[in-house]
Amino acid sequence: MFFATKFMAKMITAVLFLGLVGLCSVRAMGALQSSAAQANPAQQTWRKEFNEVCSKTQAAMTFSQEELTDLILRCDALLPQIEKLDESQKKVYMGRLRMCRGLYAYVLDAKRNAKK
Amino acid sequence: MPMCSMRKGTRKNERGLLLLVLACGVFLPGNIASAQVYLPKPPPEPSKYGEVILDNHSTVGPGPVVFDHWLHRSKFTCRLCHVDIGFAMKAKATGISASTNREGFHCGACHDGKKLFEGRPIFAACSNAASDKQCDGCHSLGKQGVRKYEYRKFTAKFPKGIYGVDWEAAESSGVIKPADFVEGLSVKKAPMQSREDFALKAGYSWVHPVVFSHEKHSIWNGCELCHPEIFPSAPKGTIRFSMFSNIEGRYCGACHGKVAFPLNNCQGCHPGAPLWAP
Numbered sequence: 001m002f003f004a005t006k007f008m009a010k011m012i013t014a015v016l017f018l019g020l021v022g023l024c025s026v027r028a029m030g031a032l033q034s035s036a037a038q039a040n041p042a043q044q045t046w047r048k049e050f051n052e053v054c055s056k057t058q059a060a061m062t063f064s065q066e067e068l069t070d071l072i073l074r075c076d077a078l079l080p081q082i083e084k085l086d087e088s089q090k091k092v093y094m095g096r097l098r099m100c101r102g103l104y105a106y107v108l109d110a111k112r113n114a115k116k
Numbered sequence: 117m118p119m120c121s122m123r124k125g126t127r128k129n130e131r132g133l134l135l136l137v138l139a140c141g142v143f144l145p146g147n148i149a150s151a152q153v154y155l156p157k158p159p160p161e162p163s164k165y166g167e168v169i170l171d172n173h174s175t176v177g178p179g180p181v182v183f184d185h186w187l188h189r190s191k192f193t194c195r196l197c198h199v200d201i202g203f204a205m206k207a208k209a210t211g212i213s214a215s216t217n218r219e220g221f222h223c224g225a226c227h228d229g230k231k232l233f234e235g236r237p238i239f240a241a242c243s244n245a246a247s248d249k250q251c252d253g254c255h256s257l258g259k260q261g262v263r264k265y266e267y268r269k270f271t272a273k274f275p276k277g278i279y280g281v282d283w284e285a286a287e288s289s290g291v292i293k294p295a296d297f298v299e300g301l302s303v304k305k306a307p308m309q310s311r312e313d314f315a316l317k318a319g320y321s322w323v324h325p326v327v328f329s330h331e332k333h334s335i336w337n338g339c340e341l342c343h344p345e346i347f348p349s350a351p352k353g354t355i356r357f358s359m360f361s362n363i364e365g366r367y368c369g370a371c372h373g374k375v376a377f378p379l380n381n382c383q384g385c386h387p388g389a390p391l392w393a394p
Contacts, residue, residue: 050303051303051304054303055303055304055305055306056305056306057305057338057339057340058305058306058307058308058309058334058338058339059306059307059308059309060339061309061311062309088215088216088219088221089219089221091202091210091211091216091221092201092202092216092221092222092301093202095202095204096199096200096202099199099340099341099345100340102340102343102344102345103339103340103343103344105344105349106343106344106348106349107343109349110349113349113350113351113352116351
């Protein structure tokens with residue numbers, strides 16, 4: 001009887017231990033997965049914003065001064081995110097952002113000059 | 117009138133004439149020399165026109181790359197490469213390297229071993245698996261018989277002008293259909309808002325005005341390739357465009373005289389001007 005109780009206690013301890021290990025590993029895996037998933041969306045967020053802002057260059061002349069100012073501010077907000085990218089991506093996207101922002105600033109300036 | 121005062125007057129005239137001749141003798145050769153500096157040089161032969169030597173790491177590796185604009189511009193718009201892919205308009209400003217190519221940027225944006233051209237995959241640029249012969253296909257400066265395409269054969273069916281292929285005619289006739297989108301880098305854009313053509317009156321009465329077509333230029337270049345880096349913002353009439361600045365590679369000279377039709381083709385910009393082809 002004593003042995004049976006002791007055996008049962010050991011079994012319960014082992015099951016509880018395994019359960020705890022399993023739970024911890026599941027949580028750890030979840031944390032890893034979520035950090036990977038977070039890295040990707042962050043990457044996708046700047047790219048999505050970049051695509052949205054710089055897809056409008058061909059219609060730049062149709063925007064109001066307020067819209068152009070807003071687009072310039074959005075370009076400025078993208079700059080620190082692009083500066084954090086790896087070297088190759090940074091080379092390409094810094095140049096593209098500069099051209100995109102430059103065009104909006106150019107059109108804004110032209111509109112201001114036309115009003116004078 | 118007394119005789120001696122007449123002689124004095126004649127002597128004065130003679131001296132004046134002599135000074136004028138001397139002044140002309142001193143200044144005229146100088147003026148001719150400076151005028152020669154500011155005349156557009158005759159363009160090189162069409163196969164060499166727009167050739168760019170990429171020589172970032174010539175002391176190591178397979179040697180400089182020879183890039184032919186005539187080959188690539190028949191397939192892609194200027195905007196695609198100089199805006200979306202990020203090739204700068206000035207030498208050594210792109211930061212191109214084997215690693216950027218391998219990572220799918222610069223040449224590697226298309227030359228990735230996966231994208232198709234005429235039904236076949238385009239070779240992967242700077243691949244570690246490439247043989248020396250494959251490297252020589254691009255790194256071809258000073259190497260004979262390594263280039264895959266030859267100008268005469270490649271452009272045989274393209275319409276020609278005085279200075280080689282007439283690219284505008286080639287596009288309008290449908291001989292070439294330059295692509296303006298590369299998967300993974302290009303952004304789907306809003307439709308182009310066409311701007312009106314305008315005339316720029318020349319500074320001299322004997323020069324025909326320039327007729328500038330915004331539409332023609334923006335189809336190939338988009339807007340941001342020219343503004344503001346080549347044509348900066350300024351109140352109307354404050355910038356004086358001149359042939360001198362064009363010859364120096366500014367304004368129109370950023371492309372014309374290098375890749376787009378040469379500055380010697382007066383009629384290209386000044387319609388109605390006499391045909392002059394040095």
